[in-house]
Structures are given as C-alpha cells and as structure tokens.
Amino acid sequence: MRLILIGPPGAGKGTQADQIVQRYGIPHISTGDMLRAAIKRSTKLGRQAESYMDRGELVPDNLVIAMVMERIAQADCGIGFLLDGFPRTLAQAKALDAALDEARMSLEAVVLLEVPDEAIVERITGRRLDPVTGKIYHIKFNPPPADAAARVIQRSDDSEQTCRARLARYHAETAAVVPHYEAQGLLRRIDGSRRPPDVTRQIIDALEG
Numbered sequence: 001m002r003l004i005l006i007g008p009p010g011a012g013k014g015t016q017a018d019q020i021v022q023r024y025g026i027p028h029i030s031t032g033d034m035l036r037a038a039i040k041r042s043t044k045l046g047r048q049a050e051s052y053m054d055r056g057e058l059v060p061d062n063l064v065i066a067m068v069m070e071r072i073a074q075a076d077c078g079i080g081f082l083l084d085g086f087p088r089t090l091a092q093a094k095a096l097d098a099a100l101d102e103a104r105m106s107l108e109a110v111v112l113l114e115v116p117d118e119a120i121v122e123r124i125t126g127r128r129l130d131p132v133t134g135k136i137y138h139i140k141f142n143p144p145p146a147d148a149a150a151r152v153i154q155r156s157d158d159s160e161q162t163c164r165a166r167l168a169r170y171h172a173e174t175a176a177v178v179p180h181y182e183a184q185g186l187l188r189r190i191d192g193s194r195r196p197p198d199v200t201r202q203i204i205d206a207l208e209g
C-alpha cells in the first residue's frame, strides 16, 4: 500500500501517521523527521537544510527529491510506504509520479488533512515531543504523562512567527499539489479538526470504505 499524507503544518500528519503505519505495517517516511535527523548528525544535507527550516521555508526541491528517491528505493519499501510531508511542491509531485511510473508502481491514495488556519497556531505552539519515545503531545489537547512531562521538548521551528511562515509556504506552494492528485482521482479529503481518534476513523473509512 503506497499512501501520501499531506496537510498544513500541525494538521496532525505525524499523529495520524503513527496509527496508519501500525494498521498497514508499512514504513513511515517523514521528510521533516529525516531532515531533522540529518541536522542532528550534521551531514552535508543537514547543514544545507537547517537555515531553510529555521526560517519556516521549504528546503530546495533537488535536495528533498534526492533524499526521498533514495529512501523509497530501499528494500523495506517493497511492501509500500506512507509519505508524510512529501510531496510539498508540484515539482516534487511530478518527480514522484515519474519514479513510480518507471518502477511500474502506483499510489493507493493521497490523504489530505484539512484544518482551519486559526487552529494551526495553537496546535503548533503547544506541541511537545518526547525525545526518548518519539511520541507527540500537546500541552492542552494531549498532555504528556507524568513520567515524561519533565523531559518533553519543543521543536525549534514551533514558535508562533515560524509557524506563520510555514503556513504561508503551505498556501503558496503545497496547496498546488492538491488539484494535481484530485485530477488523478486519488485525493481523500479528511476533516482534521476533529478529535484524533475520529480523524483516524475517517481515514480508515476513506481507505477501506
């Protein structure tokens, strides 16, 4: 099963991806996580990506496309994958189409999580991550348990100012990916403003119903 999960920053892609990959037993490929790991290891890619991410801008297409193509060619992706946060531009979507065509593979669905802009800033600025388990929490909507509360951290690009820049990039560039997949009949629109388990249920119904 080859799936794509797109939506604005803070729409709940990471939260929902955890549920989807568990259900279908496919690898979770998050370009944001891969880029943050590259920054932590201080690789050439990480050093190139860091300033863009800190400003809330998109990392250049050539860097991200090469990173994803290398990842989906790995053996564990033979059974499928869930792409989270990719493609984010029309050029990325077309590069993915070409790679899948060449490999005679196709996408099952593109899940779009829709959340109004007003809700995004509160979700992003309240997000906390557990560096030990990788779990995603929110100070109001999903507070960390007592044993994790002291160690949770905030992402460096989760300030209100950077969040607004990311949202602007989403509307300026990533929104163009939506009609691309709608025209292919692959798009599944999901109301991401509901409670996380309700969002998961909608996604499963859209994929299996």
Ligand code: AP5
Residues within 6 Å of the ligand: 007, 008, 009, 010, 011, 012, 013, 014, 015, 016, 031, 032, 033, 035, 052, 053, 056, 057, 058, 059, 060, 064, 084, 085, 086, 087, 088, 092, 123, 124, 126, 127, 128, 136, 137, 138, 139, 141, 142, 166, 192, 193, 194, 195, 196, 199
């Ligand atoms: P990335 O890491 O992909 O960030 P993003 O798309 O901005 O998405 P987030 O990770 O912020 O949010 P999410 O949708 O996963 O939400 P979450 O589940 O955490 O990218 C970061 C940067 O990397 C980009 O800005 C760019 O620079 C670069 N990059 C990445 N991919 C790229 C690409 N393809 N091309 C170019 N550059 C790229 O939830 C958010 C919060 O809300 C959490 O606290 C959660 O607990 C809470 N929450 C979740 N669901 C709900 C709900 N239903 N109700 C209430 N609260 C909820």
